[in-house]
Amino acid sequence: MAEAPPRLPDGVAPAAPILCNEPGSFAWGVFHDRHPRLLEQLCDAFPYDADQRRALEALLDESRTGSVARLSPRAHDAALWDAWGQRNYGRPWADVPFLWAESYFYRRLLDVVGYFTPGPWKGVDPFAPAKAAELASATVDDELAALDTLPQLANDQSREALLASSLWGNRADLGFQITADAAAHDGVDSALVADDRARFWTHLAESPASRVCLVADNAGRELLPDLVLIDYLLQAGLAAEVLLQLKPHPYYVSDATTADTLACLRRLTAAGGEAARIGRRLWAAMQESRLMLRAHPFACAPLPYADMPDDLCQDYAGSTVTILKGDLNYRRLVGDLHWPAVTPFASAVDYFPGPVVTLRTLKSEAVVGLQPSTLARLDADVETWRTGGTHALIQFRQ
Numbered sequence: 001m002a003e004a005p006p007r008l009p010d011g012v013a014p015a016a017p018i019l020c021n022e023p024g025s026f027a028w029g030v031f032h033d034r035h036p037r038l039l040e041q042l043c044d045a046f047p048y049d050a051d052q053r054r055a056l057e058a059l060l061d062e063s064r065t066g067s068v069a070r071l072s073p074r075a076h077d078a079a080l081w082d083a084w085g086q087r088n089y090g091r092p093w094a095d096v097p098f099l100w101a102e103s104y105f106y107r108r109l110l111d112v113v114g115y116f117t118p119g120p121w122k123g124v125d126p127f128a129p130a131k132a133a134e135l136a137s138a139t140v141d142d143e144l145a146a147l148d149t150l151p152q153l154a155n156d157q158s159r160e161a162l163l164a165s166s167l168w169g170n171r172a173d174l175g176f177q178i179t180a181d182a183a184a185h186d187g188v189d190s191a192l193v194a195d196d197r198a199r200f201w202t203h204l205a206e207s208p209a210s211r212v213c214l215v216a217d218n219a220g221r222e223l224l225p226d227l228v229l230i231d232y233l234l235q236a237g238l239a240a241e242v243l244l245q246l247k248p249h250p251y252y253v254s255d256a257t258t259a260d261t262l263a264c265l266r267r268l269t270a271a272g273g274e275a276a277r278i279g280r281r282l283w284a285a286m287q288e289s290r291l292m293l294r295a296h297p298f299a300c301a302p303l304p305y306a307d308m309p310d311d312l313c314q315d316y317a318g319s320t321v322t323i324l325k326g327d328l329n330y331r332r333l334v335g336d337l338h339w340p341a342v343t344p345f346a347s348a349v350d351y352f353p354g355p356v357v358t359l360r361t362l363k364s365e366a367v368v369g370l371q372p373s374t375l376a377r378l379d380a381d382v383e384t385w386r387t388g389g390t391h392a393l394i395q396f397r398q
């Protein structure tokens with residue numbers, strides 16, 4: 001299942017999956033640079049005992065130099081992972097698709113720290129300290145205070161500002177920040193490499209307001225502007241209801257769970273001013289089932305969206321539009337493949353069951369839908385445009 005060839009429309013050539021076996025590649029760096037630093041952070045944040053620390057070290061070794069071991073058959077989701085990864089167990093980690101390997105690394109990490117195991121560590125989110133610190137930060141105070149200017153803006157100004165905040169909020173991803181070089185952003189203009197925003201707004205305006213689905217990515221500084229955007233869609237009558245899809249458990253450091261969403265709602269309501277008004281409206285929208293939360297197991301699956309189960313397919317098919325947030329959701333949407341970057345977006349996402357828009361800052365290799373001139377300029381001017389978080393895209397398919 002994990003390595004089924006991607007379903008492609010006629011005329012689109014198959015592309016090879018991105019692996020992590022090439023020293024110096026982005027994917028290789030995630031396993032050899034980002035993950036060791038992540039585990040150091042965890043050991044600083046929690047008084048893990050010697051067994052837990054040894055197991056973390058063993059996971060790191062296995063994932064950098066060893067072969068993929070199976071989950072314990074006693075794990076609550078062993079059957080799911082058997083189905084999701086049957087071709088990969090026993091093979092070197094470096095030779096299995098990056099998309100699969102990285103996702104499985106986070107699943108194994110939760111095992112090591114006892115997240116799912118009955119006992120004292122059950123349910124303790126290993127990323128909670130980092131997420132809580134970000135949410136409590138003065139930067140968030142400033143971002144929430146800035147919402148007080150919203151009522152003075154004209155409608156088209158506020159909608160553009162809110163879409164931009166939700167888009168660029170994706171840069172505040174705590175996994176990415178472990179290894180991101182802040183200095184590398186200096187002097188580089190943040191820029192959109194594809195911009196289908198006008199078509200997206202036109203589509204929403206021309207569709208009878210029904211359900212919008214927002215597939216969340218990171219908590220905190222990304223989820224807050226996502227929630228503000230949701231409030232705008234509901235208030236402006238562009239959505240009658242919103243389905244917010246979250247992760248069922250901690251994932252990729254800062255990915256948003258239900259607990260993170262409730263923390264954001266409390267942060268909004270406690271902030272005063274416009275932020276509090278938005279927070280109270282969202283609270284009421286949840287009580288009235290106009291804002292609904294979903295945490296499907298497939299949200300943490302190591303697979304592309306082309307392999308989505310039927311119930312998710314129905315969620316997307318029944319929505320005016322699905323807003324997919326962030327880098328990993330983009331990788332899953334197009335398949336984490338070595339696409340020619342000029343492959344049309346609509347061809348790569350041909351299978352998706354309804355209108356879809358993706359809001360993503362570029363933090364990994366896979367990309368489609370670029371104009372040849374844009375690609376040539378980026379390749380000539382900015383060495384790390386694909387992975388540095390300095391560039392972003394808004395791509396829409398009706």
Ligand SMILES: O=P(O)(O)OC[C@@]1(O)O[C@H](CO)[C@@H](O)[C@@H]1O
Nearest residue numbers: 030173175176326327328363364
């Ligand atoms: O999905 P997000 O939060 O925007 O990004 C996830 C990320 O930090 O993790 C992956 C590599 O570790 C990449 O997809 C990206 O760099």
